[in-house]
Amino acid sequence: MTLPRRVPLSAALRYQGGGPMWAWILHRVSGLGMILFIASHVLAGFGIQQLGGDWAIWYNTIYESLYFQLFIYFCVIFHAVNGLRIIILDAWPALIKFQREFIWLEWAIVLPIYGLTAWIMIQRSLGG
Amino acid sequence: MKPRKVPTPGWNFEYLMWLFTRISGAAMVLLALIGFVGALVMGARYHMDLGTLLRWTFFPNPNHVLNSDIPDIAPWANAYWQIMQLALVFFGATHGFNGLRLVLEEYIHSWGWHMFLRLVLMVLWLITLGAGFFLVLTS
Numbered sequence: 001m002t003l004p005r006r007v008p009l010s011a012a013l014r015y016q017g018g019g020p021m022w023a024w025i026l027h028r029v030s031g032l033g034m035i036l037f038i039a040s041h042v043l044a045g046f047g048i049q050q051l052g053g054d055w056a057i058w059y060n061t062i063y064e065s066l067y068f069q070l071f072i073y074f075c076v077i078f079h080a081v082n083g084l085r086i087i088i089l090d091a092w093p094a095l096i097k098f099q100r101e102f103i104w105l106e107w108a109i110v111l112p113i114y115g116l117t118a119w120i121m122i123q124r125s126l127g128g
Numbered sequence: 129m130k131p132r133k134v135p136t137p138g139w140n141f142e143y144l145m146w147l148f149t150r151i152s153g154a155a156m157v158l159l160a161l162i163g164f165v166g167a168l169v170m171g172a173r174y175h176m177d178l179g180t181l182l183r184w185t186f187f188p189n190p191n192h193v194l195n196s197d198i199p200d201i202a203p204w205a206n207a208y209w210q211i212m213q214l215a216l217v218f219f220g221a222t223h224g225f226n227g228l229r230l231v232l233e234e235y236i237h238s239w240g241w242h243m244f245l246r247l248v249l250m251v252l253w254l255i256t257l258g259a260g261f262f263l264v265l266t267s
Binding site: 028031032034035038039042043045046049050069073076080083084086087090091117120121124 | 150153154156157160177178179182186191217220221224225227228231252255256259260262263266267
């Protein structure tokens with residue numbers, strides 16, 4: 001059981017946690033995004049292969065769109081790199097002292113990987 | 129104010145899932161790297177577009193490279209890559225549904241709803257595992 005937290009939304013929005021707070025929020029959002037995508041992708045794949053359902057083919061068209069791919073690729077890359085940061089900080093708690101530096105390092109890894117791929121994806125989709 | 133009850137430290141469920149989340153997370157990064165190298169060995173530089181390369185990277189299933197120019201996919205649809213896929217399905221589904229459970233339980237405070245939630249997520253987890261394993265073994 002977790003502790004009940006009775007924090008009003010207005011107070012939550014005023015909280016200034018900085019980098020680690022945003023990493024926590026994005027980790028959560030990207031994790032939920034991936035569950036939604038992967039679980040339904042597995043089920044739609046099963047649907048196409050075994051049941052031949054039109055709903056599964058319709059579902060495929062959603063994640064073939066560029067916007068969805070840009071979203072889910074960000075989820076995967078961010079969640080992976082942020083997860084590695086969490087593993088490292090959990091394994092060597094002394095490093096917590098440098099957690100802000102870890103956030104910068106994390107973005108320095110995520111942004112080039114994501115940006116390069118996103119750039120190619122957008123360019124390809126514009127070029128046809 | 130009454131102090132809250134904290135579970136005793138040790139090999140309890142929450143600790144095991146905490147450990148599993150870290151180990152499976154690192155394992156999935158490793159599996160993705162193996163898939164990435166595998167796609168390059170397969171000839172991604174000349175026969176695949178970026179999307180196909182990424183699809184094989186994150187899930188090395190032969191259906192994921194159907195639209196590429198790889199002359200023959202058959203040599204790549206073998207037991208080695210099937211084991212990689214099964215590991216990914218198992219790690220991914222377990223890591224993901226446990227994460228979903230943790231997120232939901234932070235916003236729900238009654239024991240009864242927790243148990244109901246765990247039952248529902250357990251069923252969804254088993255369905256996803258079953259569908260995923262079936263797909264991997266038949267494709």
